[in-house]
Amino acid sequence: MPSASQEWIVLKFGGTSVSTLERWKTIAEELRKRIAEGARPFVVCSALSGISNMLEALVEAAPGGDYEAIVSEIEERHRALAADLEVDVDELLGERFKELERLALGASLIGEASPRFHARVLAMGELMSTSLGAAYLESVGVSASWRDARQMLSAVHEPNINLNRRYLSAACECSPDAGLKSSLAEGDADVFVTQGFIASDAEGDTVLLGRGGSDTSAAYFAAKLEAERLEIWTDVPGMFSANPRDIPSARLLRQLDYDEAQELATMGAKVLHPRCIAPVRNGQIPLHIRCTQRPELEGTVISGEVPNFGAQVKAISAKNDVTLISMDTLGMWQQVGFLADAFGAFKQNGLSVDLVTTSEANVTVSLDPMANALEPQTVEGLLEDLNAFCDARQIGPCAVVSLIGRNIRSILDELGPAFEVFDEQHIYLLSQAASDLNLTFVVDEDQAQKLVRKLHAQLFSERISDKLFGPTWRELFGGEMAEVAERTLWWQDRRDDLLEVAEEGAAYVYDAPTLQQKVDDVRSIDALDRVFYAMKANSHPDVLRLFEKSGIGFECVSPGEVERIVELFPDIDRERILFTPNFAPRDEYAFGFEQAGFLTLDNLHPLEAWPELFADKEVIVRLDPGRGRGHHKYVRTAGNQSKFGVAPNELDRLSELVEAAGARVVGLHAHVGSGIRTADTWSENALFLASLRDRFPELRLLNLGGGMGVPERPGQRALDVAEVSERLAKFKAAQPDFELWLEPGRYLVAQAGVLLARVTQTKQKGDINYVGLETGMNSLIRPALYGAYHEIVNLSRLDEPMTMTAEIVGPICETGDVLGHARRLPATEEGDVILVGTAGAYGRAMSSQYNLRQPAREVLLK
Incomplete structure (x- = not known):
């Protein structure tokens, strides 16, 4: 039986750390180690990865919307994990599932949910994940007791705060709690398992500690229990000198004091929630950041006993x-x-x-x-x-x-x-x-x-x-980075071919086998009924011919794009052409109805000003789900700052105009941005669109948009297409009467293309080296336009050691003509061939003749 004198160790595990059997095996092993050390573990867990986002979508679902699909997906995620953990999901979560369905029904009826209701719904994620986790630990011989965090954490009353902050971003009392320690000491379990993120207020209502608040919960418990240490287990092994996902050369920070860690967390480091530092600092409790995927790594230790490393x-x-x-x-x-x-x-x-x-x-x-x-x-x-x-x-x-x-x-x-x-x-x-x-x-x-x-x-x-x-x-x-790179760096195997192409000047080069592989990846998503290539990403005729032979359709945003498809493929079934104009003149809509199989409407103005165009016509309507995603504000295509889509508050007016014009809405479309590598985006789009089915009686298809991202930097993980497929399959099983469409553009072509250019001059100014190329922003404007990152290597000296850091610039008379900042290269000379990677999308398509310089030509390697 555990001793009351044993030191407590609080361990917090985030969403990715509690979502799979493999991670729970790691958790069980780490808990056994703590018990063997003579400590008593107190475990704080987040909701399964992605569940909080689904619960948010449930709260924000339109009144009268179809909430069942969201509830079904949440239930299926927990049932799948329970099956892997070999625990009885109905016994553990049967009542929780019923409660969730009641809450979801309430959300669909009341319209805009109150913060109090919002908190009740979002708390379900942690309550369900911890129930499964505690049962699993018991099943593998780790004596565990489940506790409700709301009975142990109480929110502090704060005057002059609005309801959102009161219920969704509460703060809690966390002084040493003899009553809590005594209560836990009476139990005979070796481990206690509870929830992060949630607490209760003086009225007994559920409150949240803010997104990312599980770290704060763990710190509160560590302070209340006067723990020996707090361990935050996440998907990175500690704090780094910069965000390592963006800068692979960032170094692990082995030791930080509380104040330094507070500054890092407050100023943007996402490993720790800023509010988790104060409770452990007040109690002088060391905080260890550890990696669940790599438990052997040392991590970062935050404490009050850090050596003086001097000013730096x-x-x-x-x-x-x-x-x-x-x-x-x-x-x-x-x-x-x-x-x-x-x-x-x-x-x-x-x-x-x-x-x-x-x-x-x-x-x-x-x-x-x-x-x-x-x-x-x-x-x-x-x-x-x-x-x-x-x-x-x-x-x-x-x-x-x-x-x-x-x-x-x-x-x-x-x-x-x-x-x-x-x-x-x-x-x-x-x-x-x-x-x-x-x-x-x-x-x-x-x-x-x-x-x-x-x-x-x-x-x-x-x-x-x-x-x-x-x-x-x-x-x-x-090793893991090399694995990612190996899947994408086809150009290493075709180096000799590329060097030969570069002898004739700057060129975009596309690899046909890679293009075909990307098409096959998307076609492997079984739930999709149609795929339309967003051809604005790359409209080279040979690329289009390859895609046409693969059976996919084409999403066009201008008459010129439609005309190119018809010119290349005069016998094409027009239903393989989707026309999506934006702020276009009247005659383009008339053109679209004549030349394309489908037309997408993303504004009310055409219906208001030209209703006769839409009489007895089928249309797809692009909606704005209100929240965008993507790596830059220019590629986020939802929300008030974006020009695209019909806003949710215009739906009543949309219905009136459609009826008055005699049009029929047969499809709904949502696209939230580009460069997205989180697999839940498209299933969330599907849920959002399906929730509006009652407004449009002839609705039969849902266009989930595009935006499928690709890894661009070393260390970035690729989009898990299999997970996208799995999530959409669950939606399709729940909503089999809908066709599902997808519009991948960048995903199909980005990694298949590179830009080649020879070095023209090199230069040093002070401490800065410059490597000049024969082409620049006239060929590739993405870095200058929105800071896009492209891998850059010296293809002529691929195996030589990196000895210099340089700005990679072009010949255009603009300071912004920079293709890459501070890039590591081997000693580089005039005539060397520089390769710019992941350049198959929005490269030549966005090029210009600025300074009257011709952009790089295009070549397809078969």
């Missing part, structure tokens, strides 16, 4: 979706109480301020979305209150880029060269922490990733492993 920058972080509030008035100069009035308005609206800068006539502050529920009406209320005594405006979306370390003020002279990366950037706010732990810049959101890459190259390229800095991400996961 330890990491660079970035945080997106930051909102600024700028307040202007000449009347504030020497005015007593202006700041009190201003911050009183923030308090009155329940908003906490993060960064602050002031001048004689302006105060600018940042609002962190992690700490605030930034509903539009909340910000509007704030601005209305502020405008009573100043000129207030909202700026955003912005990003925070922070240098984090110790005594940064004392080394500003050493950092001078690094600051040149901000040259010509719009810096909205500059903040140097009084604690001297960070130096922070607020910039346009689309510049953040580029700036972090350049800063990291400047500050960390020469670092080696020591007591503070551990191995790089590439060194830790090199």
